[in-house]
Amino acid sequence: MTINAHIAANLTEIRSRIARAAHEHGRGPHDVTLVAVSKTHPADAVAAAINAGQLVFGENRVQEAQAKFPDLKAAHPTLELHLIGPLQSNKVREAVALFDVIETLDREKLARALADEMEKQKRRPALFIQVNTGEEPQKAGINPSAVDDFVKLCHDELQLPVIGLMCIPPHHQHPAPHFALLREMARRNGFGCLSMGMSGDYETAIAFGATHVRIGTAIFGQR
Ligand SMILES: *Cc1c(COP(=O)(O)O)cnc(C)c1O
Numbered sequence: 001m002t003i004n005a006h007i008a009a010n011l012t013e014i015r016s017r018i019a020r021a022a023h024e025h026g027r028g029p030h031d032v033t034l035v036a037v038s039k040t041h042p043a044d045a046v047a048a049a050i051n052a053g054q055l056v057f058g059e060n061r062v063q064e065a066q067a068k069f070p071d072l073k074a075a076h077p078t079l080e081l082h083l084i085g086p087l088q089s090n091k092v093r094e095a096v097a098l099f100d101v102i103e104t105l106d107r108e109k110l111a112r113a114l115a116d117e118m119e120k121q122k123r124r125p126a127l128f129i130q131v132n133t134g135e136e137p138q139k140a141g142i143n144p145s146a147v148d149d150f151v152k153l154c155h156d157e158l159q160l161p162v163i164g165l166m167c168i169p170p171h172h173q174h175p176a177p178h179f180a181l182l183r184e185m186a187r188r189n190g191f192g193c194l195s196m197g198m199s200g201d202y203e204t205a206i207a208f209g210a211t212h213v214r215i216g217t218a219i220f221g222q223r
């Protein structure tokens with residue numbers, strides 16, 4: 001098979017596994033959005049996924065996305081691009097201009113910078129708050145005990161368009177307790193969206209209510 005045929009076949013299989021996992025938990029296939037994580041893979045690989053019907057993509061670096069996506073977005077106006085990696089304050093302008101969804105809102109300074117920039121550009125990408133469910137010191141994200149106050153800041157003071165919570169569980173732990181914790185924090189804050197689950201654990205994440213799964217390797221191959 002060519003690389004492009006592999007990408008199409010992988011997408012078909014993943015979509016059917018998502019539909020099955022959703023069905024098993026009383027949800028429909030369209031209740032879960034597949035975010036195809038194309039970081040490190042060339043624009044040709046993204047184009048192959050688009051040809052196979054995929055229109056939602058995730059990138060973890062602003063600069064890499066700027067190099068790959070403007071032409072693809074111009075050619076496919078319904079393409080939806082998610083930022084899933086850390087956002088530095090000095091890249092906020094570019095991020096607000098390019099991304100449709102920013103999943104990595106993780107600190108007050110960034111919340112304020114996003115509010116200012118959205119006002120300037122009159123463009124409001126939807127946001128997820130990243131939660132450091134494992135409280136890992138080296139990992140980005142709001143600690144679970146600080147989430148409710150941070151949500152209040154984002155909603156009440158800054159009126160940011162936050163739609164949900166996102167997490168990346170610790171590498172060597174079972175992800176289920178982290179997914180359950182994220183779901184509970186989303187429930188009590190009234191959020192409908194949960195971004196959790198990657199190539200190795202997306203079916204588990206769907207069992208715990210994921211509305212967005214971020215899948216790279218299982219679609220595009222090893223990085
Ligand atoms: C790279 C990445 C993914 C995709 O991981 P895979 O294991 O390749 O599916 C998901 N989420 C984030 C935040 C990532 O950086």
